[in-house]
Amino acid sequence: MAHLLGAENLSIAFGTRTILDGVSLGLDQGDRIGMVGRNGDGKSTLMRLLAERQTPDGGRVTRRRDVTVGYLDQSDVLDGELTVGRAIVGDAADHEWASNPRIRDVMSGLVQEVDWNAKVSSLSGGQKRRVALAKLLMGDDDVVMLDEPTNHLDVEGVAWLARHLKQRWRATDGALLVVTHDRWFLDEVCTRTWEVHDAVVDPFDGGYAAYVLARAERDRTAAVVEGKRQQLIKKELAWLRRGAPARTSKPKFRIEAANTLIADVPEPRDTLSLNKMATARLGKDVLDLESVSLTLGDTELFRNITLRLAPGQRLGIVGVNGAGKTTLLRLLNGTVEPTSGRLKRGKTVQTAVLTQEVRELDEVADLRVIEVIEKEKRVFNVGGRELSAGQLVEQLGFSSQRQWTPVRELSGGERRRLQLLRLLVGEPNVLMLDEPTNDLDTDTLAAVEDVLDGWPGTLVVVSHDRYLLERVTDTQMALLGDGKLRDLPGGVDQYLELREAALASGGAGGGGASQATRAAQAGASRPDAAHGSATATAVAGSLYSEADKRTARKDLTRIERQLNKLAAQADKVHEQMNAETAGGNPDFERLADLNAKLKAVAAEQEELEMEWLEASEILE
Known part of the structure; x- marks a missing residue:
């Protein structure tokens, strides 16, 4: 695969802190790379350097002469005086862009509900993000770099973006580099990971799930990472083994390796024990919304909905923007009165709500982090352990060192973490979280999930992060914008199916195509655009013929047979090496030959795994 761009010995420092030190790496055609790491460790800085939007202190970035790079920054880069259109x-006529199926797909996927004639300055943060993303994806760049593209996107928008990026190029064309805390998105789109x-930057093969596995293997072998982080990684792997839908299509050899590594790791949550503890703390009644309706201004948010929370229930709420997810939490907390119906509250219920704005910390802005927690208590019991x-x-x-930082100097992610801790140590028995993943990196999210795993109470989570919803909640419900609350036995996948059906039928949440979409439809109907009348899905599907798919299926069967044979060969070589060393007088030449044979088998396995992944992409 052809090389597109690369970095040689990149170094950069801010003040006395070195962010990158002698980093060398590259992007080749076909790369789909996700960047992970703690906030402030240099992910966005590295992306800006590779996009040549920032100059390094040392080293250089090189790119092939004809390579073009599309880059989406976290900051607002649009001219506020321009209309959305x-x-x-730009100044292109409707028929010039509307005849392109990919552009029509971008329009309908990102800006269908945005006013085409509105000024950019009048848009919300989420709408501006969608417009900037649409402008970038309409281009035909060889390399696309996205810095937190899922910010402000709902579950449906994230799913669309993942599908678009998977279909944007053929498997061996183009390159993608993305920074995001959305672990489902990383798993769905990326085939390599940079930590x-x-x-420094450590590369790993595979998306987030494979990265977690590889990092656990690396840490176990090297024995250099403290026990706390090791346990978090193992717990994450135990969750992966439990079978989130997005990971069931992973290669069998990957799943077997993960199961072997974590065979002795308990499930993330002892649900039975937690439910018993929750029942003891809460009693039989928790929070019930009975036949509740709510109208705000001219908008009817809820119409005759009923919701009963059980002791220890872990409920995830998903829905379209503006459907009333945050308002539902306020109804449950009693801070908003329904227009009709009632809230029934158990006698022992103590609620706590993590809001999106985290303004509650303003009252302790002058205290240090440790002082905020010690004000509540000095010793805590978490999952049966005293901390x-x-x-x-x-x-x-x-x-x-960071524990002694004043609250007013904390970043957005640190404020969110501190407020969550503050709520937990107050020992509520009903905890409600409104978009808790905002501003948190993947390591911190794993730590938050670890704390929530041992928390014995009723949990309600509103989030667009489907990985978090699948990870910490056991049931999900949806607000589809039609005033009703819908149970989701099939989880987030079922929600996306319901939304797709609603949009296809012009029902709730799907009525009224925007001016951009209507313009695209009009442009596609003109004589000069007749060739572009196929839908984006059909165009994407036409990348691979039925013959290609039949060949891919045969290749998968053949590769899996070969991988099984190679695994047997590797086991046999290991047995021979063990036998050679068992007597205490090994033949070192013989061991060297066996080691060379083992390396050859491993190299062949790696090559076949890449073939497996390429064939599986054709069938997706």
């Missing part, structure tokens, strides 16, 4: 397509930490305030704070990512 001009910001996206940025301690001024000091310092240990508990460290468990959620505050180092011993």
